[in-house]
Amino acid sequence: MFISFEGTEGVGKTTLIQKLYEHFQQQGKAVVLTREPGGTPLAEQIRSLLLSVNHDEQMSHDTELLLMYAARAQHLERVILPALAEGKIVLCDRFTDSSFAYQCAGRGLSRAKLQLLNQNFVSKMPDITFWLDAPIELGMTRARARGDLDRFEQEKVVFFESVRSGFAEIHARDPERMKRLDATQAQEKVFADALSSFK
Numbered sequence: 001m002f003i004s005f006e007g008t009e010g011v012g013k014t015t016l017i018q019k020l021y022e023h024f025q026q027q028g029k030a031v032v033l034t035r036e037p038g039g040t041p042l043a044e045q046i047r048s049l050l051l052s053v054n055h056d057e058q059m060s061h062d063t064e065l066l067l068m069y070a071a072r073a074q075h076l077e078r079v080i081l082p083a084l085a086e087g088k089i090v091l092c093d094r095f096t097d098s099s100f101a102y103q104c105a106g107r108g109l110s111r112a113k114l115q116l117l118n119q120n121f122v123s124k125m126p127d128i129t130f131w132l133d134a135p136i137e138l139g140m141t142r143a144r145a146r147g148d149l150d151r152f153e154q155e156k157v158v159f160f161e162s163v164r165s166g167f168a169e170i171h172a173r174d175p176e177r178m179k180r181l182d183a184t185q186a187q188e189k190v191f192a193d194a195l196s197s198f199k
Ligand code: TYD
Pocket: 007, 008, 009, 010, 013, 036, 037, 068, 093, 094, 095, 096, 097, 098, 099, 100, 102, 103, 143, 152, 153
C-alpha cells in the first residue's frame, strides 16, 4: 500500500506520519517512511537545490517543476517501487499532489505540463492520500516557530492560499483517493480520523 501525505506548511504532517508509522510497525507490518522532494541521496541533493535561497539567481518555475520530477523519478525507481514490490507499506511525505498545488495552483504553471510529466514519469499513484487541511495563518505560525524559513516558506500568505485551493481542487476531483483531515483538531483526533479511513 502506497500512502501519501499532503498539506501546506506547518499542518502537522510529520506528527501524523510518525504515528501511522508506529501503528503499522506495532501491527508487525513492513513499513517504509520517506519524503519528497528527497528520499534517496541524489534526490536529497536535488531537494537542497530546491529549498535553498539563492539571492543571485531566481529559480524559474519550470526549473522548479522539472527538479521536483527529477527527484521524483529517482525516488520512485530506487525506493517507492521496490518497496511496494516487496509488499511493504510506503508512507510518503508529499507526492505529485504537491506539484499540482505548489507549481500549478501556486506558481501558475499549466496543468497540461504537469499531466505530461505524470503520464510519462509517474507509473504509480498513491492508493490513499491524506490532505491535512488548516487555515494558512495557523500553519505559518508553526512553520515560523521552527526557525529559518526555506525558499517555499518565505512565500506570502496569498501564495499558500492558492496552494490550499489547489489541494481542495484535487480533493473535489478525486475524493476516493484523497481524504481531507481537519488539521485544526488535536493531533490524536487527526490520527484517529486517519485510522478510520482504513476500516
Ligand atoms: P516539506 O519539507 O515537506 O515541507 P514542510 O515540512 O514545510 O511541509 O517540503 C518542502 C517543500 O517543497 C514544501 O514547501 C512544498 C514543496 N514541494 C513542491 O513545491 N512541489 C512538490 O512536488 C513537492 C514534493 C514539494
